[in-house]
Amino acid sequence: MPKDFLKDAKDEYDVVVIGSGLAGLTAANMLARNGYNVLLLEQHYKLGGMATWFKRPGGHIFDISLHGFPYGMVKSCRRYWTPEIADSIVQLKHIRFDNPMFSLTTSFNRDDFTKLLIEQFQVDPAAVHGFFDAARKMDFQDDQHTTTGELLNRFFPGREDVIRLLMEPITYANGSTLEDPAISYGIVFSNFMSKGVFTFQGGTDRLIHLMEAEMRRNGVDIRIKCDVEKIDCQGGRVRSVTVNGRTIKTKAVVSNANLKQTIFRLVGEEVFDRDYVDEARAVRLNNSSTQVYMALKPDDTIEESTGDLLFSSTAPLFRTEMLLSREITSRTFSFYYPRTRPQGKPRCLIVSSTNARYEDWADLPEDEYQASKQDLVETTLDALDKYVPNIRDRIAHAEASTPRTFQHYTHHVAGASFGTKFEGLQVSFDLPKQIAGLYHAGSVGIIMSGWLGAMNYGRMVASDVDNLLATNCSQADAAVSEVGS
Numbered sequence: 001m002p003k004d005f006l007k008d009a010k011d012e013y014d015v016v017v018i019g020s021g022l023a024g025l026t027a028a029n030m031l032a033r034n035g036y037n038v039l040l041l042e043q044h045y046k047l048g049g050m051a052t053w054f055k056r057p058g059g060h061i062f063d064i065s066l067h068g069f070p071y072g073m074v075k076s077c078r079r080y081w082t083p084e085i086a087d088s089i090v091q092l093k094h095i096r097f098d099n100p101m102f103s104l105t106t107s108f109n110r111d112d113f114t115k116l117l118i119e120q121f122q123v124d125p126a127a128v129h130g131f132f133d134a135a136r137k138m139d140f141q142d143d144q145h146t147t148t149g150e151l152l153n154r155f156f157p158g159r160e161d162v163i164r165l166l167m168e169p170i171t172y173a174n175g176s177t178l179e180d181p182a183i184s185y186g187i188v189f190s191n192f193m194s195k196g197v198f199t200f201q202g203g204t205d206r207l208i209h210l211m212e213a214e215m216r217r218n219g220v221d222i223r224i225k226c227d228v229e230k231i232d233c234q235g236g237r238v239r240s241v242t243v244n245g246r247t248i249k250t251k252a253v254v255s256n257a258n259l260k261q262t263i264f265r266l267v268g269e270e271v272f273d274r275d276y277v278d279e280a281r282a283v284r285l286n287n288s289s290t291q292v293y294m295a296l297k298p299d300d301t302i303e304e305s306t307g308d309l310l311f312s313s314t315a316p317l318f319r320t321e322m323l324l325s326r327e328i329t330s331r332t333f334s335f336y337y338p339r340t341r342p343q344g345k346p347r348c349l350i351v352s353s354t355n356a357r358y359e360d361w362a363d364l365p366e367d368e369y370q371a372s373k374q375d376l377v378e379t380t381l382d383a384l385d386k387y388v389p390n391i392r393d394r395i396a397h398a399e400a401s402t403p404r405t406f407q408h409y410t411h412h413v414a415g416a417s418f419g420t421k422f423e424g425l426q427v428s429f430d431l432p433k434q435i436a437g438l439y440h441a442g443s444v445g446i447i448m449s450g451w452l453g454a455m456n457y458g459r460m461v462a463s464d465v466d467n468l469l470a471t472n473c474s475q476a477d478a479a480v481s482e483v484g485s
Ligand SMILES: Cc1cc2nc3c(=O)[nH]c(=O)nc-3n(C[C@H](O)[C@H](O)[C@H](O)COP(=O)(O)OP(=O)(O)OC[C@H]3O[C@@H](n4cnc5c(N)ncnc54)[C@H](O)[C@@H]3O)c2cc1C
Pocket: 018, 019, 020, 021, 022, 023, 024, 041, 042, 043, 044, 047, 048, 049, 050, 051, 064, 065, 066, 067, 068, 069, 173, 226, 227, 228, 229, 256, 257, 258, 261, 289, 291, 353, 406, 409, 410, 411, 412, 416, 417, 418, 419, 441, 442, 443, 449, 450, 451, 452, 454, 455
């Protein structure tokens, strides 16, 4: 008999959360904390979605998306999770850039960037301050037609080197390009510039285990290996979900599955207005990624001056097309020193990440696919040798992942690393206007992606659900007292 992953699950919950990415986890935790009956369904055997890790023999634990997030995570983790989680967030102090235009190390905050731009790049101070202020002031209400390229050119015309310094890390952080709306750049860039780049001490495994423990304390019913097949909607409102052959009734669904998957596969376009379907169809996905995971032999170490995050590129200029090309010229190396996991075996690991297009990998025949992955490992080792000399003699393990890997583990359409482009935000916001009780929370619109964006979006949607359920409750109470009077 196959194991029943829904054993003893109830037939009805106040809320069903589909997917355990950081948005799904946060929504589930907030709603359970507010006293609702919450069922969390995850198709994979692990919680976390893209916030995940894997182990290899020899005590090596590789993080997939723990490379850096803004300081805002401290406040969000303290409010929506626990003090222990918030207190484990530490700064990455050495952010390095190395490309044909410049080489430098920075703490990646406004003070240091201002100094660098004025002293090293010789930019007019008025332009530097004006740019930071303009980026800081941006919010959702702003003009959405100005592109990031136009914003940067307004303050730094003709300065390709400056634009590269300001843009390269954000393109890596959320896939945004010079052609995307400037607000998606400005909000994320300013978040980082407030205090720098931060990480979670103890690794993603520790974070997700702490979150799981907190959700259990709050009473979330957590189920892995539960692949939701359908969200059932009738009469303009959500009624139940179909999962592992069971129908579970609910008053509200928060889908953390990819926006397009939610609309077109889990619900079905026939229940939505035509205009909404057209808008949803037009939403573009963000790019995907390739990664190479490398572990040094147990007794080997790397000088910490090598950096925590290193944006390396051999491309003469910064161009979106080049960042996505199979001919890789730009790699972001994350260095994990033994302090990353003080509780584990002391290990030095390196993860190289590169933005990539799903279509470049999707249809490769198996032998070509495997050969391309091996080539990715080899060319990455060649590039890394400049920063970690004799790397080939020093590694104990190396392997690669591709857009196909990300799609396989998270069911993200086209393995999108950062959800959708900007237009996905409105479609996600509008979902409950189409079907009462149906919400989406997860990487959309660049702004709501990444660890901080996803977590904050989960919290926002949880309060919308809370409002809906509280209104339903007070209407039911009023009806009961009317009957009783
Ligand atoms: C290579 C890489 C590097 C990154 N680096 C960083 C970084 O340094 N800093 C940063 O802030 N962000 C980074 N990110 C982005 C960040 O990890 C994501 O934006 C964020 O974790 C996404 O969270 P989410 O809530 O949108 O859900 P996701 O992580 O996308 O999770 C969705 C979950 O839903 C589940 N699911 C889907 N369909 C179903 C179904 N039908 N039934 C049940 N479950 C389902 C999936 O299995 C998954 O667990 C990176 C991402 C990648 C891929």
